[in-house]
Amino acid sequence: MTELGYEQARDQLIEVVRVLEAGGLSLEDSLALWEKGEALARVCERHLEGARKRIDDKLASVDNGSEAANNGG
Secondary structure, X not given: OOOOOHHHHHHHHHHHHHHHHHOOOOHHHHHHHHHHHHHHHXXXXXXXXXXXXXXXXXXXXXXXXXXXXXXXX
């Protein structure tokens, strides 16, 4: 699967869930759609982990700047 943006993957995942919840698919089609949903969920998770890391890195740099200022640096 080509790496989608977070919003694209999330929207596709929402649609997959909607179709699965509606029912009416064959077992094989349901399994294929579920596998697609799992892949989309992993894409979303990677994006969220990247965003979390960026926030943590930014907070760490702010904290380091505050410590340097408090230590007269």
